[in-house]
Amino acid sequence: MMVEKTDTLVVGAGQSGIAMSEHLTQMGVPHLVLERKRVAERWRSERWDSLVANGPAWHDRFPGLEFDDIAPDTFPPKERMARYFEDYASMIKAPIRTNVEVQHVRRLDGRQGFLATTSQGMFEARRIVVATGPFQVPFFPPIVPEDSGIQQIHSSAYKNPEQLAQGAVLVVGGGASGSQIAEELHRAGRHVYLSIGEHYRPPRSYRGRDYVWWLGVLGKWDEIKINAKKKHVAFAVSGYDGGKTIDFRRLGNMGITVLGMTESYADGVLTIADDLVRNLGEGDRAYLDVLEEADAYVARNGIDLPPEPDAWTIQPDPACVTDPIRALDLKAAGITTIVWATGFKFDFSWLEVDAFHPDGTPFHKRGISAEQGVYFLGLPELTNRASSFIYGCWYDAKYIATHIGVQRNYDAYQSA
Structure with a gap:
């Protein structure tokens, strides 16, 4: 040959x-x-x-x-x-x-x-x-068995809302993929549950500059002078709908039911971790840290960028955060599809x-x-x-x- x-x-x-x-x-x-x-x-x-x-x-x-x-x-x-x-x-x-x-x-x-x-x-x-x-290779944990009667697809196989069976949808994953798919499904009239875990939530933009610019000038691409962020956590920022910070409270207040991390499954019921409030708090801290560093950079270098006081406002907790769901009965919730936005291996x-x-x-x-x-x-x-x-x-x-x-x-x- x-x-x-x-x-x-x-x-x-x-x-x-x-x-x-x-x-x-x-x-x-x-x-x-x-x-x-x-x-x-x-x-x-x-x-x-x-x-x-x-x-x-x-x-x-x-x-x-x-x-x-x-x-x-x-x-x-x-x-x-x-x-x-x-x-x-x-x-x-x-x-x-x-x-x-x-x-x-x-x-x-x-x-x-x-x-x-x-x-x-x-x-x-x-x-x-x-x-x-x-x-x-698309990856999702083998939590829900194939014979559960629930349609299960990975986010890489998702195309649009019409592709999914009628009924409510559970999206698992709080990164750009999961949050964007959840919001698109909500806008299409679906009842959406969004299960999230640990995440790093920066501002999409601040004081007229996109976050990629702030990453550069604040040294966050290289992370030489600062502690590296936790690896393998969702990066909660998106270019969807003109670009936006992935604010899970905003998603909850618009009608998406935000959950903690999906842990296990038995007899048609998912067990949800008691970590939602803690992870939202960590996301807030990361978000506010960037704003603080950005303001300090502007002041130190005398750059003329307009202040943005509204960016410091944290939305009120929706009901799904004040009273988080710990057990989700898929049939009772009308969930017919799970979209696993859980990354790749x-x-x-x-x-x-x-x-x-x-x-x-x-x-x-x-x-x-x-x-x-x-x-x-x-x-x-x-x-x-x-x-x-x-x-x-x-x-x-x-x-x-x-x-x-x-x-x-x-x-x-x-x-x-």
């Missing part, structure tokens, strides 16, 4: 793979990008119809291309984001092969490099860049290399893995909080491409 050879094989043609291709091209590194479906496929088919980017157009992009048809402070819809990456890939002439699924990668025996088995043949490469991103089963911790997570430093020649890109906290965001992965890719260039120099060295 014929084997196609290249220096670096990039797996995935989403934002990370495209960013990697740009920097590899600039470094003069021969490479190929393999994508199992289409460019930016997750934006196209693996999200709900009304999804928008979680950052404004001026920020959620690569440095080399602006949006030419969207105002800078607009949150681009998913179709526009997919076209953006497609346009970018064309602009940089990225060597992308679509509809090629990488099925297995292993290290070559007795020589440098790796052999990749794909749906379109074999590829040999000196290096592998895993750019499959953080959203690989990694799947690197196709990658047979020594680059993982015992729990299956990548063993790396700034994307350079423990297995020489294997790199990871686009993972959460790869370098900092920005690493899984659009602009952040571009800078991470530049660092990895530079490392690859250095390694190629070592490979090319011959003693006099």
Whole structure:
């Protein structure tokens, strides 16, 4: 069987793979990008119809291309984001092969490099860049059995309210996905229950500047001078409906029943944790901390930004907070569907290399893995909080491409 050879094989043609291709091209590194479906496929088919980017157009992009048809402070819809990456890939002439699924990668025996088995043949490469991103396999806890009579879907399979069975809906997950889906379902006339856990709730904007700007000027992308936030908690801010802070009291006051974290299920009844008030309080503290830091930054630097006293107002507790539900009888509540907005887990089963911790997570430093020649890109906290965001992965890719260039120099060295 014929084997196609290249220096670096990039797996995935989403934002990370495209960013990697740009920097590899600039470094003069021969490479190929393999994508199992289409460019930016997750934006196209693996999200709900009304999804928008979680950052404004001026920020959620690569440095080399602006949006030419969207105002800078607009949150681009998913179709526009997919076209953006497609346009970018064309602009940089990225060597992308679509509809090629990488099925297995292993290290070559007795020589440098790796052999990749794909749906379109074999590829040999000196290096592998895993750019499959953080959203690989939908995850939700096996709490409610499949034979419960309740329709259960993951948020990645949710498209619109018409898709769901008639009746009330329980959405589990308090991040951007869960809260946006819950609000959309409420606006469609559904009775909605929203189960949330720990979350980090920043302001969407303050004093005329979006939170991504405050993240930058306050040093929160890098978190060098401040304690890192808890990992694996929901990031409660959204670009939905023009962009807004995810205020769970506001959702409760508009008619959505907000619950604590879903714990267990027995005989048609869900047990709900007694953590709602505590988690809302922690979210408030995070929100107010940002406002306080922002005001201090404005004063210290003499910046002319209009004060926003109303932003300091905390909405009154709705009834679902003052008298929280601890046991939810699904049938009595009329719940026919559960949407699990509980995130994703990694799947690197196709990658047979020594680059993982015992729990299956990548063993790396700034994307350079423990297995020489294997790199990871686009993972959460790869370098900092920005690493899984659009602009952040571009800078991470530049660092990895530079490392690859250095390694190629070592490979090319011959003693006099």
